[in-house]
Amino acid sequence: MQVPILKQGSYLIASIQSALSDADMLQLRDDLAERVGRFRARGVIIDVTVLDVIDSFATRTLRHLAHMLNLRGADTVIVGIQPEVAFAMVQLGLTLEGVGTVLDLEEGLAFLDLKIKHHARPGP
Amino acid sequence: MQDPALDIHMEIRSTIDIVTARQQGRELAMEAGFAGSDVTLIAAAISEIARNILDHAKRGELVFSLITKGPDHCLQVVARDEGPGIADVTRAMQYGYSSRGGLGVGLPGAKWLMDDFEIESVIGKGTKITMRKWTRHGNRRPLTSH
Numbered sequence: 001m002q003v004p005i006l007k008q009g010s011y012l013i014a015s016i017q018s019a020l021s022d023a024d025m026l027q028l029r030d031d032l033a034e035r036v037g038r039f040r041a042r043g044v045i046i047d048v049t050v051l052d053v054i055d056s057f058a059t060r061t062l063r064h065l066a067h068m069l070n071l072r073g074a075d076t077v078i079v080g081i082q083p084e085v086a087f088a089m090v091q092l093g094l095t096l097e098g099v100g101t102v103l104d105l106e107e108g109l110a111f112l113d114l115k116i117k118h119h120a121r122p123g124p
Numbered sequence: 125m126q127d128p129a130l131d132i133h134m135e136i137r138s139t140i141d142i143v144t145a146r147q148q149g150r151e152l153a154m155e156a157g158f159a160g161s162d163v164t165l166i167a168a169a170i171s172e173i174a175r176n177i178l179d180h181a182k183r184g185e186l187v188f189s190l191i192t193k194g195p196d197h198c199l200q201v202v203a204r205d206e207g208p209g210i211a212d213v214t215r216a217m218q219y220g221y222s223s224r225g226g227l228g229v230g231l232p233g234a235k236w237l238m239d240d241f242e243i244e245s246v247i248g249k250g251t252k253i254t255m256r257k258w259t260r261h262g263n264r265r266p267l268t269s270h
Binding site (some may be wrong): 018019020021022023031050053054057058083084085087089091092093094 | 131139140142143146147150160161163164165167171173175191215229233236237
């Protein structure tokens with residue numbers, strides 16, 4: 001199941017549509033790394049609203065993905081982690097350290113606007 | 125009380141089977157009357173032990189059973205493989221320890237998510253992990269220590 005990736009201004013939005021296998025997660029990571037370059041994207045939103053489980057593999061892949069995209073010059077924000085999913089992640093001791101997480105798509109766009117504007121601001 | 129005829133067996137051979145197994149577990153947990161958050165915890169635990177099979181034994185099997193004990197219901201998941209076995213079970217259950225560069229969260233994490241968790245492993249023969257989660261009505265069984 002391939003994840004559709006939409007372009008919105010200088011952002012890419014990856015909207016996960018169903019449960020993903022490990023291979024799908026890795027494919028998403030590689031697709032985003034490539035497209036950030038192709039579209040010169042500054043920010044990436046990954047919408048995980050439909051995911052009913054974010055396990056250790058998914059967490060690690062999301063962390064690696066955000067780190068890779070950061071090396072490619074784009075900020076990443078994960079949106080839509082469901083309350084039960086967050087609960088299970090906490091129980092598992094999983095953290096998305098270094099990765100922005102916000103409530104939903106709207107907040108994700110605001111998060112990137114703020115972060116990217118902040119980066120772009122010339123120093124004193 | 126457990127009816128083996130109603131057990132559900134699932135082969136774990138590829139990462140897609142992990143997705144199928146946790147969906148199956150989720151459905152069974154809902155049937156058994158678990159609350160929404162427990163259903164998610166069970167699905168996450170299944171994901172971790174199914175992945176453990178793939179990572180260490182390449183293939184194996186999950187068996188789901190519903191057990192009734194007085195007013196309580198329990199979903200039992202047994203993960204069985206004929207892989208190399210776990211040399212040091214205590215170490216494998218240490219949070220953050222991984223023999224293959226993972227997060228080292230899988231097995232200890234699954235234990236935290238469930239109520240009961242037992243590992244039997246014989247080097248060269250394989251590993252059997254049994255985990256259970258109980259519904260919270262009636263007399264809840266004491267939690268195993270974390």
